[in-house]
Amino acid sequence: MILAMTVGVLAAGGTYLLLQREMVRMVFGVGLLSHAANFLLLASGVPAWRDEPLVNRMDMAQAADPLPQAFVLTAIVITLAVTIFMLALAVLGHNDDTRRPPETGETHEK
Amino acid sequence: MTFSSLLPLFAAIPLLAAGLSVVVRRAWLDRALLLLVPVGTLIGAVALLIHHQSNAVVAHSVGSFSGVVAIPFVSDTFTAIMLAVTGFATLCASVFLLKTGEDRFRFATALILLLSGGVNGALLTGDLFNLFVFVEVMLLPSYALIAITGTWRRLGIGRSFVIVNLVTSTVLLIGVGLVYGAAGTVNLAALAGAASEDPMIGLAVTVVLVALAIKGGMVPVHGWLPSTYPMTSAGIMALFSALHTKVALYAIFRIYSITFEGAAPWMPVLLVLVLATMLVGSFSTMASKTLRGALAFQMVAGVGHILVAVVVMTEASLAAGMFYMVHHIITMGGLILASGALEHTYGNAKLGGLSGMLGREKLLAVLFALGLGSLVGLPPTSGLWGKAGLVVSAAAAEDAAGVSGAWIAGLTIGGIIVASIISLIALQRVWSTLFFGHVQETYRPDDTRTGRGDPKPLTADVKCSARLLAPATVLIAASLALFFFAGLVLPLFETAAHGLMDPSSYIKAVLG
Numbered sequence: 001m002i003l004a005m006t007v008g009v010l011a012a013g014g015t016y017l018l019l020q021r022e023m024v025r026m027v028f029g030v031g032l033l034s035h036a037a038n039f040l041l042l043a044s045g046v047p048a049w050r051d052e053p054l055v056n057r058m059d060m061a062q063a064a065d066p067l068p069q070a071f072v073l074t075a076i077v078i079t080l081a082v083t084i085f086m087l088a089l090a091v092l093g094h095n096d097d098t099r100r101p102p103e104t105g106e107t108h109e110k
Numbered sequence: 111m112t113f114s115s116l117l118p119l120f121a122a123i124p125l126l127a128a129g130l131s132v133v134v135r136r137a138w139l140d141r142a143l144l145l146l147v148p149v150g151t152l153i154g155a156v157a158l159l160i161h162h163q164s165n166a167v168v169a170h171s172v173g174s175f176s177g178v179v180a181i182p183f184v185s186d187t188f189t190a191i192m193l194a195v196t197g198f199a200t201l202c203a204s205v206f207l208l209k210t211g212e213d214r215f216r217f218a219t220a221l222i223l224l225l226s227g228g229v230n231g232a233l234l235t236g237d238l239f240n241l242f243v244f245v246e247v248m249l250l251p252s253y254a255l256i257a258i259t260g261t262w263r264r265l266g267i268g269r270s271f272v273i274v275n276l277v278t279s280t281v282l283l284i285g286v287g288l289v290y291g292a293a294g295t296v297n298l299a300a301l302a303g304a305a306s307e308d309p310m311i312g313l314a315v316t317v318v319l320v321a322l323a324i325k326g327g328m329v330p331v332h333g334w335l336p337s338t339y340p341m342t343s344a345g346i347m348a349l350f351s352a353l354h355t356k357v358a359l360y361a362i363f364r365i366y367s368i369t370f371e372g373a374a375p376w377m378p379v380l381l382v383l384v385l386a387t388m389l390v391g392s393f394s395t396m397a398s399k400t401l402r403g404a405l406a407f408q409m410v411a412g413v414g415h416i417l418v419a420v421v422v423m424t425e426a427s428l429a430a431g432m433f434y435m436v437h438h439i440i441t442m443g444g445l446i447l448a449s450g451a452l453e454h455t456y457g458n459a460k461l462g463g464l465s466g467m468l469g470r471e472k473l474l475a476v477l478f479a480l481g482l483g484s485l486v487g488l489p490p491t492s493g494l495w496g497k498a499g500l501v502v503s504a505a506a507a508e509d510a511a512g513v514s515g516a517w518i519a520g521l522t523i524g525g526i527i528v529a530s531i532i533s534l535i536a537l538q539r540v541w542s543t544l545f546f547g548h549v550q551e552t553y554r555p556d557d558t559r560t561g562r563g564d565p566k567p568l569t570a571d572v573k574c575s576a577r578l579l580a581p582a583t584v585l586i587a588a589s590l591a592l593f594f595f596a597g598l599v600l601p602l603f604e605t606a607a608h609g610l611m612d613p614s615s616y617i618k619a620v621l622g
Contacts, residue, residue: 018273018277023269026273030273030276030277030280033277033280034280034283036280036284037280037283037284037287040284040287040288041283041286041287041290043287043291044287044288044290044291045290045291067179067290068287068290071239071286071287071290074239074243075242075283078243078246078250078279081250082250082253082272082276085250085253085254085272086269086272086273086276089257089265089268089269089272090269092265
């Protein structure tokens with residue numbers, strides 16, 4: 001239940017931030033949304049707290065499902081990479097996307 | 111060491127080549143890798159196609175894990191066809207990029223190789239989570255490619271491309287999580303028929319399909335495609351149009367056919383969206399102010415045509431849809447590279463900015479006439495057989511399915527015809543504004559410093575060079591060849607469609 005509510009709150013916050021115009025807020029929005037996705041992945045394999053999935057050490061009936069954990073690990077790495085790239089884009093474009101379209105650097109009519 | 115264990119090399123070799131290109135910074139090595147890797151993909155795919163004449167499906171589980179926990183690489187005839195065509199299109203786009211010098215942008219070679227590695231992996235994977243990973247491997251270099259090529263507008267555009275694709279990827283990931291939660295596996299072979307049996311799995315698979323539909327550029331979530339693609343350079347846009355949306359469509363074909371085993375309960379919604387995609391795409395072409403803008407909207411229309419196959423969902427329609435997909439990759443690539451040649455030489459491909467080119471660029475006029483005609487579906491080009499196949503298969507499905515079939519057939523056939531007529535009206539305007547009208551005396555070539563340069567007299571020696579036009583010519587010639595030799599290649603598509611409709615050998619090969 002706590003996991004489900006966390007996913008809901010994170011997804012709602014992420015969606016709200018994505019609807020803002022500033023790039024940095026959108027980056028945070030994407031971050032929240034991907035956290036929601038990660039928790040959802042965990043919820044699909046680990047509905048309650050269980051033991052570590054180590055063969056020969058844990059009772060297999062008590063061990064957590066390792067596959068969603070592997071999924072989440074991969075997803076976190078991907079999100080981290082893209083977040084850094086998006087922050088770089090936010091810096092490169094300056095903070096001019098709140099008032100007018102980004103400067104293109106081209107002169108069209110002269 | 112068996113034949114099947116070589117499958118991961120399709121993904122591994124481009125990725126390793128990308129690494130090599132980053133570590134060893136030599137111009138000749140970059141050029142060699144950029145050409146050799148797509149050629150290798152093409153050769154490997156043709157070898158796979160020949161192999162599939164005797165063995166329908168080849169599967170390899172990485173690390174020899176067994177059953178549903180493995181990371182499977184699976185190839186059947188459909189995969190091999192797509193590998194061959196995407197490899198061919200990548201090769202032509204790479205040659206174009208070499209000719210325009212865009213491969214000299216920082217790390218461009220490495221990024222293109224990463225992109226093709228991700229595409230090959232996404233085509234070969236037999237596992238939903240692995241599909242997500244390879245789609246990300248394919249998208250991450252694309253973000254960077256948009257940022258380093260094209261005009262200065264690219265940075266603002268790069269933002270929207272990144273955000274749309276990242277949010278979509280998150281939806282895809284959520285879908286994969288839901289599938290795992292509902293079914294306990296994300297292996298496609300293990301999911302065969304699961305979605306039609308259990309509504310919960312059906313809903314989860316639908317989330318995955320929605321994410322793929324956004325990536326494919328389906329109406330009403332197509333807006334990002336025509337607003338971002340034309341802002342990159344032509345060579346990069348040709349790569350994207352051949353690879354990105356088509357991989358998403360390939361995945362839709364594969365996942366929909368294997369998990370639902372027939373039409374899904376929400377098929378009427380799909381029917382309406384597919385019709386809207388065809389009509390919106392072709393209608394919006396009319397309002398485009400640039401050549402590549404018009405082509406981007408035609409890409410949206412093409413997505414609608416390809417997905418008609420999934421709506422009708424018979425063996426004949428799937429074969430026709432695959433044929434249309436192959437035709438669309440080849441023709442669209444040819445057209446984008448041809449307009450890229452125009453842009454590179456004249457600095458501009460705005461509709462109205464160039465006119466009266468008929469006397470100056472005869473080969474280009476013929477290429478555009480054939481390519482645009484192919485998008486409409488006129489002979490003698492591959493578009494005719496694609497559209498005819500879709501219409502015929504929809505009509506044949508009506509006879510089989512009764513009243514509901516009649517509705518589907520009537521709407522899809524009507525949609526294809528109306529969309530083709532609208533496309534014809536829009537695209538003949540594109541052609542005539544470019545090649546008819548007053549003969550230009552000045553032009554404004556690109557200036558590396560300020561963007562658009564000053565007007566210069568247009569002398570007789572300003573012409574698209576034959577080498578610049580060569581990739582586009584090869585692609586349009588391939589479209590012609592698909593028209594004339596359709597009888598030779600159609601059996602391949604029928605085998606591929608049979609493999610999708612009857613996945614028993616696929617399941618047997620993956621799960622053993």
